[in-house]
Amino acid sequence: MEEKKLDLNSIIGFVLISGILLWMLYANTPTAEELKAKEKKELVEKQAKEAKSxxxxxxxxxxxxxxxxxxxxxxxxxxxxxxxxxxxxxxxxxxxxxxxxxxxxxxxxxxxxxxxxxxxxxxxxxxxxxxxxxxxxxxxxxxxxxxxxxxxxxxxxxxxxxxxxxxxxxxxxxxxxxxxxxxxxxxxxxxxxxxxxxxxxxxxxxxxxxxxxxxxxxxxxxxxxxxxxxxxxxxxxxxxxxxxxxxxxxxxxxxxxxxxxxxxxxxxxxxxxxxxxxxxxxxxxxxxxxxxxxxxxxxxxxxxxxxxxxxxxxxxxxxxxxxxxxxxxxxxxxxxxxxxxxxxxxxxxxxxLGWGIFGWINRYIFIPVFGLISGLGISFGIAIILFTVLVRIVMSPVTYKSYLSQAKMKVLRPEIAELNEKFKDNPMKKQQETMKLYSKAGVNPMAGCLPALLQMPIFYALFQFFPSMFDLRQKSFLWADDLSSYDSIYQLPFHIPFYGSHVSLFPILASIAIFFYMKMTTGDQVMSQPTQEGMPDMGKIMKIMIYVSPIMMLFFFNNYASGLSLYYFVSNSITIGIMLVIKNYIVKEDKIHAQIQENKTKEKKESKFQKKMRELMEQAEAQKAAQKKK
Structure with missing residues (x-):
């Protein structure tokens, strides 16, 4: 460490400070006017006492x-x-x-x-x-x-x-x-x-x-x-x-x-x-x-x-x-x-309330609808549940489309596995054949992602909606004494980083519901996704996310409004129920399989996008073959 030395600037600084202190001492010496003011002090105090009464x-x-x-x-x-x-x-x-x-x-x-x-x-x-x-x-x-x-x-x-x-x-x-x-x-x-x-x-x-x-x-x-x-x-x-x-x-x-x-x-x-x-x-x-x-x-x-x-x-x-x-x-x-x-x-x-479409959804849909429901004279906890049910009913067609796409991918899984094994040494050919299979079967592998994207504005709007709802302040429901804050059921004797020093029950329930929801949706979907050479194994990543996402939510929502955690618990529970109904009573895998086999026998016109993708892959394959000959 370099030793500090007293340089010219320091000397000047000390001189200036000393000068200022001397000036302050001089300036604070009572002047004649101040002494006169002090003599008037008793008069002012008397006037102040009169003002009190x-x-x-x-x-x-x-x-x-x-x-x-x-x-x-x-x-x-x-x-x-x-x-x-x-x-x-x-x-x-x-x-x-x-x-x-x-x-x-x-x-x-x-x-x-x-x-x-x-x-x-x-x-x-x-x-x-x-x-x-x-x-x-x-x-x-x-x-x-x-x-x-x-x-x-x-x-x-x-x-x-x-x-x-x-x-x-x-x-x-x-x-x-x-x-x-x-x-x-x-x-x-x-x-x-x-x-x-x-x-x-x-x-x-x-x-x-x-x-x-x-x-x-x-x-x-x-x-x-x-x-x-x-x-x-x-x-x-x-x-x-x-x-x-x-x-x-x-x-x-x-x-x-x-x-x-x-x-x-x-x-x-x-x-x-x-x-x-x-x-x-x-x-x-x-x-x-x-x-x-x-x-x-x-x-x-x-x-x-x-x-x-x-x-x-x-x-x-x-x-x-x-x-x-x-x-x-x-x-x-x-x-x-x-x-x-x-x-x-x-x-x-x-x-x-959020920017763009998120704020629009809150202003013109969620706030009026929730206001109408909560105005029925019911508790705000019940109002949140009814509000959640209504949102899930409106979004049920999107849920149906998402599950239908996953069911189609599940039916094609054995054939995709065969292609993966057959062309395991030729990733480009494997990708071409996989896309041909999707095209013949009339299956869009991205169809399962689109419903999720459509739900994102709803998700973000609700994330802004609940923290902004003044009506939830100090409104109780079940064990939660304030739906605008966390629902503590146990106070920890220590503090956990990013989690807090208390245990909230609604985030735990919401995390469990999210785990089973992801298990039902993501589990089947990732198993049908082919792994490309040089690309990360998405199946493994998604399997990890099934367990990581609920834990992240548990930590993130432990200090958040219990009304928001209540919504996600009810929402995911309802979604799981809807998907079980779709799976057991609406979408039949044998019918989907029969439809896919029928689609394969039909001549299907190749779209411009599919044609362009096929041509690009063929060009890449040709270039790769030419390089091997050299």
Missing amino acids: AKTVTATTIVAPADSTQTAAAQAQLGSFGYSATLPSATDAVTEIKNDVLALKISNKGGYIVDATVLGFDQFEKNSKKAVQIIKDKNASFDITLNTADNRTLHTKDMFFEPKLTTEGENQVLTLQLKAGPDQFLEYRYVLKPNEYMLDFGIRSQGLEKVVNTAKPLDLEWQLKTYRNEKSVSYENRYTELVFEYEDGKDDYLNAAKDSEDEAKDVSYVAFKQHLFTSILLTDTKFKTAKFKSDNLVEDEEKDTVFTKNFTTQIPLAFKNGALNYNMNWYYGPSDYTILNDYDRNLDEIVP
Whole structure:
């Protein structure tokens, strides 16, 4: 290892650091103005105590103890805005507005929401009655940086607003003003409507042209440290992400698996999504630019954790004719597709239903059908079973085609084995004769793969469907107490990598069903596939997969939603039943054999594709023979 030496750059660094420390000591020496401010401290504390007992007719105010030191400092530093620090509202008091689904507390200090409780939903702890709180205990901030005319920088989160609560019909209207004078202020306006998770929010200014530098935009920063609300922290964290809409309907998100940053233009909304709950800031006047950042706070999924992500969004607010005027909205509530979609503001994109055809299947087929079934008043577990039965019935023709192809291949297996033995020293000839056999028999060896490919969109759509179904949250079925999370039947005294520290029963049942399904389908199919020289033995590979696939699913789904495992267990069990019915009562191997023999006697016109493949093989065979002669 090279020994570190003190070079010129290090010496310069030490000198600069020493200079900065000396300057800080000098700068922190009380000035005459600060001493004067300290003398006013007792007056401010007295005003703060009076504010605690002050009650208004229009506001429900909850008063927290005021920090007199901060109040005094604010009065000394805010210049024109020091007017606010001398008002009775210059305390950490909060005003509460509430409807049947949402309870909010807005602080005088900073003028932003310091508590957002989604009513009617509890956290993940068993037998817990702790409500889901998206915001609490200072995990969020909403701050506008004010650049004053005298070149100072102030932050609204440290300043005091004056609240006024009124009503407009059934709506609760809370107006908070950060005052620089009687007619000079920055204003936040909240409007909460009955039974709505969405509230109106406005930012406007009046008379600040001489107080704040309006030549450039003000920097707004919204930050949220997301609390864990679900049983499986790894599962919740996988779907906790920052989503945003930009440039007339485009949407994007930050990578949920790692720390990530991005920026966009013409942003119309930003969502801090916490899997099954979300916070959204929307604007009518698009933000010209916005920067986004997501920090992953789950360092070790084996350990319990309080937070999952730390989201930050930075937005410039532009002045127009010397004033701010933004009409916006806040949403605090479930990440429920139906609720978000009803707002008709493209908020359904916040729910990850898949892209392309997968999202289309979920939006226009699975969500409406499952909603119809679950609306019958039955348990959600039974609803999943009925939904699965319906999907399998619709897919039964594909299952029939797949099994029919496998049955034909099974009938041809003895003849294929003969060809393999006859031409074992001539792979090209063996392939040619095998294709001729398929052609004469009227059998397409790829027919068994096509049904599987047709089912892939369904498989992937369902894989996205169940994690996004808010209705499954904390709904029980049999031993599962929450269909949106894992169904633990036994807690292990240790942790197994990639598996976890608990045993879920539905994934075990689903894995067993998958094993028997693959045994029935893949087993016969791979035995009929000829092995080509220089190519891997697909039969051996598929035989291995019969055992590996269920084990992989067991590990993968142990921490997933039990509703998804329930679906795969029921789905594969039904498929096995359908295939047994097809095998024993519909498709008869002796009839298939007779049909194949009849097809062999018929002259069948060679397709262009078959002709081209035959010619290519013949050319390859001729080239190989020519090389041997040389």
